[in-house]
Amino acid sequence: MHRRGFLAAGLATVLVSQRATAQMKMDNMPGMDMGAAPQGAAVLPEGEALRDLSRLANEADTPGLFKAKLTAESTTARFAEGLDTPILGYNGTSPGPLIEAVEGDRVEITFANRIADEASTIHWHGMPVPADQDGNPMDPVAAGTDRTYSFDLPEGSAGSYWYHPHPHGKTAEQVYRGLAGAFVVKPKADPIPAAYGDTVLVFTDLRLAADGTLPDSTMTDLMNGRVGDHVLVNGQKNPVLTVPFGTKRRFRFYNATNARFLRLSFDGAPMTIIGTDGGLLEAPVAADDILLSPAERLELIVSFEKPGTATLSTLDYDRGWMGAGRPADAGLALFTVNVSETPAEPAPPLPDRLRPIAQFGAPAVSRRFVFTETMTMNATGMEMGFLINGAAFDIKRVDVVAKAGQVELWEIVNKTDMDHPFHVHGTQFQVVEHERGGEISKPAYRAWKDTVNVARGETVRLLLRQDRPGPRMYHCHILEHEQLGMMGIVDVQA
Ligand SMILES: [Cu+2]
Known part of the structure; x- marks a missing residue:
């Protein structure tokens, strides 16, 4: 049998016999039901003003040191009206607070794991940190304990990084329950005009049951990766930002979903890619649409050239799907920019060259x-x-x-x-x-x-x-x- 046919047939068998025999062999998975996820039960408000991410305050008095505490714990979020959703948050929020440090800084962040009965870690995704400070599954932080992660941010390391748990067997669940945040390392001298701002947009993927809880993952989720019902931007559904026309705005897009591929276009506003996971490109590159797979980041300049509405929406992208229930991926409005009639203050142009990127030598x-x-x-x-x-x-x-x-x-x-x-x-x-x-x-x-x-x-x-x-x-x-x-x-x- 063709392998794809086999996979589909295998899945059908499992789905039919779910109560009796279905079982997946793996460690530490929560109890799961086999059915499809409840769809569209909870209604989320849209069109609220985009909130800034909270920032992790630097507690150090010494220049060049970033010192803070991140506590992972159970909390609640209000996604749908009248429903408190139990989630995991860093310092009470999801996404976690935005961390912003500068190249050359020393970072000392104490992680307090207050998740009930579960080990966790903080992995500094993409960052040039020592192996024993990188939150590997081999270095768990037991429930109820603290540990301090310390590392230096080398010169040239400016980029759009993030942080999330990486404990053995629990990473997927702790992330979809809410643990992820952005870590921006700023350069000492930034070639991008300050007038463009610097707006971090963290995309997460929420599945919400009618009672406001986050359902456990199903077999379909485990096979394909868990895809939710609502793509959120900084924890909000389709939030709105208002800008004067003629504004050029710098955005950092983070795909912090477990498994959702985001092919995106900004209808009504041209996009220019200026950076990737590890910082700026050599030169800006115009883009009609972009593909952000899970964990990828892009830095963009978006030009809001005419009054009206510019919507960031998803486009179709077939990333392969096992079994039934492939989620609709096109036509989701993630973020809306109202471009007002008021003209923007003139801003400097985007430079033609951003920075050099050294080529590697021949591989050994x-x-x-x-x-x-x-x-x-x-x-x-x-x-x-x-x-x-x-x-x-x-x-x-x-x-x-x-x-x-x-x-x-x-x-x-x-x-x-x-x-x-x-x-x-x-x-x-x-x-x-x-x-x-x-x-x-x-x-x-x-x-x-x-x-x-x-x-x-x-x-x-x-x-x-x-x-x-x-x-x-x-x-x-x-x-x-x-x-x-x-x-x-x-x-x-x-
Ligand atoms: Cu995979």
Whole structure:
């Protein structure tokens, strides 16, 4: 049988026999029901003014030091009128507070894990931090305990990073329950005119039951990654920002969803890409639409050139879906900008050159990582795996040994029926080429990235170098796939 047919048939069998036998073999998963998620039960208000993210205050008196505390704990959020939703928040909010520090700063953030009965960590996604400060699953922070993460932000590290939990077996759940926040590292000298502002938009994905609770994940969620019913921007549904016409605005878009691919266009306002995960490009690049896979970020300048309404909406993108219930992905209005009749104050133009990006030298080592998925039926139900080089993640196994400071070519081969966004901890890489159906294409621009989508049937080649020793994770950033095995450990040796 064709494999896709097998997968669909396997799923149908499981769905029919759900009460009797369906069972997935994995650690630490909450009890789950097999049915489809309740759809459209709760109505969320739209059109409220965009709220600024709260900011994590710097408690240090010393220049060059950023010192603060982040507490993860149960709290409630008011998404739908009259309903308090139990969520997890950092310092009581979801998304967590925006952290803003400057290149050259030392960062000391004490993490207080107040999640009941669950270990957690804080992973500094994309940031050049030492391995033992990076919130790996091997370094859990037990419930009720604190730990301080300390690291320096090197010169040249300005970029749009984020933070989220990474505990073994619980990452997907802690993130969809609300734990994620943006961490912006500012350069000492910024080539982007200050008049453009700097607005962080964190996209999350909410599924809300009629009673206001967050439903447990279903089998469909585990296979495809959990996709919610409402894409939120800074915790709000389709919020509104009003700007004078002629405004140029700098935005940082964060895909902090578990599994939703966001192909976006700003109807009525031209977009220019100026940066990626790891900071600015060499030169601005105009874009009609953009694709942000889970965990990716982009920095954009949007020009609001005529009075009226400019809407940021989703476009169709088929990332591969197993079984029934593929969510509608096109036509969601995420964010609305009202462009007023008042003309904007004149602002300086966007520079033609933003910064140089050094090219890597020739790689000393080439490595190949092949993604596969397996689904087998047995007497107790269905067993499912998302594998790299034929193996599911084992927290005690080192998959790759690398040498600090050495350039490596990584070839990521996706032999599955779904796209998988590939993320490497501890460094930024450069994508060299994509290959699909024998056709090789180069990226449109050179860029620093820590997450790249590897589409179905595609091979992505990238160059990277790990400069700090210690174990680093690499994994699919559909968090349910990471949890079902699509992760490995590279041990970087000094
Ligand atoms: Cu995946």
